[in-house]
Amino acid sequence: MHIAVVGLSHRTAPVEVRERLSIPEQTIESSLNALKGDDEVIEASILSTCNRLEIYALLRHPDQGLDAVGEFLSRHSGLGIDELTPHLFTYHHRDAVNHLLRVAAGLDSLVLGEGQILSQVKRMVRLGQEHRSIGPILNRLLTQAVSTGKRVRSETNLGTGAVSISSAAVELAQLKVGQARGLDALVSLDQEQVAVVGAGRMSRLLIQHLKAKGCAGVVLLNRTIETARRLAADFPDLPVQVRPLSDLDQCLSTCSLIFTSTAADEPLIDAARLQPLNRRASLRLIDIGVPRNISADVEQIEGVDAFDVDDLQEVVNRNQESRRQIAEEAEGLLAEESRLFLEWWDGLEAVPTINRLRTHLEAIREQELQKAFSRMGPDFSARERKVVEALSKGIINKILHTPVTNLRAAQPRPQRHQALRVVEELFALEQPPEA
Incomplete structure (x- = not known):
């Protein structure tokens, strides 16, 4: 048996490729069944976020098993193997274990130390258990990855003050507004007419950071009004105006800054939608959804600037250096946790x-x-x-x-x-x- 991970991330693939590989939670079960349907795949789990898609698998034979995973990714994305290969990474055994631990700890994230990835790894474990796609090996590895992520956050300062994708998006807005005013600095958003499209976890964080950065009020649009109202109720100190998604055109006409974070499969905003609107001011669109909520063609509309998750690197680079020393401390903990799992795994031979x-x-x-x-x-x-x-x-x-103790003990193979x-x-x- 062989442990491997196959995937792609913000480090290896642009957003237009990542969105083709994105697997929403409602299709995770069928995707896991498709993977497990191949005799070469003994156990499988899927981590799908805005910045990565990774498949962790226990394989009967390395080469045939990796071929099976590659064929699944090709079918799912509609991309040929030759088109996918330049963007994919593959890790085996020890390297696969180390990679997962780094992911759970936030060391492989676009935003170093961001906390949301740990909850996404927890969700991967839960879905693998619910759909019976993981067995004793991956269950042990994934569960240990979660505990390792918690340990890194409790025993180091990596999570202290760490920015999330949502907070980086708000900082990007501050930076772009400042640059429009001739300033190379983050400025208050108190003069901006702001809208947030979507009412999920990322939108909650967006509103939280918008409030902290001086935003005077937010228009919150969502397909389900009741969900948006519940979210708005959690911010009694910030004026949040709840509207149905059908009011999006009006917000595109009146707002100066719009964030999108929905689970839509197709773009909600494109050039054809913006073209007929009677706009009087410039518009900045910041999309943190994958698949993207905003089409790339909006850039052709005069007065419209659009940014997606790949554009967050400009803000992230301003925050990374101060966190690298803490990350080195965390790497020591990961090495210990990796050794513990591999000793257990090697002991299974006996x-x-x-x-x-x-x-x-x-x-x-x-x-x-x-x-x-x-x-x-x-x-x-x-x-x-x-x-x-x-x-x-x-x-x-x-x-x-x-x-029995001696046969199980750590020793060279x-x-x-x-x-x-x-x-x-x-x-x-x-x-x-x-x-």
Whole structure:
């Protein structure tokens, strides 16, 4: 068996490719079933965010298993393997484990140390468990990744003051407004007419940061009005005007700054929608949705500037340097956690031999116990039988304890393989049938 991760991220693929690979939660089950439908894939889990799509898998054979994952990605995206390959990364065994731990800790994020990725890894674990696509190996690895992410945040200052994608989007707006005023600085948004499209988790964070950056009020548009009203109610100190998504054209005509963060599969705003609107002022559109909510063709409209998640790098670079030293501290914790998982994983090699040894000794115990009982005759009480049986089991467990502990212990593979062969030969253990 072989652990691998195949994926792409903001580091390897532009947003127009990432949106083709995005897998929304409502299609996760069918995607997991498609992966597990291949005999080469034993366990599988999917991490899909605005900045990455990663498939973690336990494979029977590395090459054939990776081919199966690649074919799934090609079918899902509609892109040929040759088109996908330049954007994909693949990690195996130790490197795959290390990569997952770095992702959960926020060390591989666009925004170093951002906290939202940990909740997305938790969701990956939950969906894998609910849809029964992960078994004991990936369940152990993913669960340990979550605990590692928590440990990094509790034992280092990596999460302290860390910006999220939403806060970076707000800072980008501040920077662009400042640049329009001839300033190379972040400015208050108190003079901007601001709208937020979408009422999910990212929009909640957007409103939270808009309030902190001086925004005087927000228009919140959403397909489901009741959801938007519940979100608005959480900000009693900020005027939030709730409107249906059908009022989007009016907001595009009157607002100067609009953020979009929805789960729509197709762009909500494009050039054809903007062209007929009677606008009097410039408009900045900031899209943090993947797939994108704003079409790239809006840039051809005079007075309209559009930005997506890939444009956040300008803001992110202003915040990264101060966090790199803390990230180095976190890497030490990750190395320890990686070692613990790999020791457990390597120890699994000994399990079949240990089980056969236990079965072999148990059969001898049962056989000798029955001989003893037959010699005791009918005068041997049920209570005495239980005492003798417990004694025999205790002896077997004592005998097995040291060799089992040593076989499971961390050691180089050649030494472990040699020890397993010695045990199998000493006790004449039968070899398991080929899978």
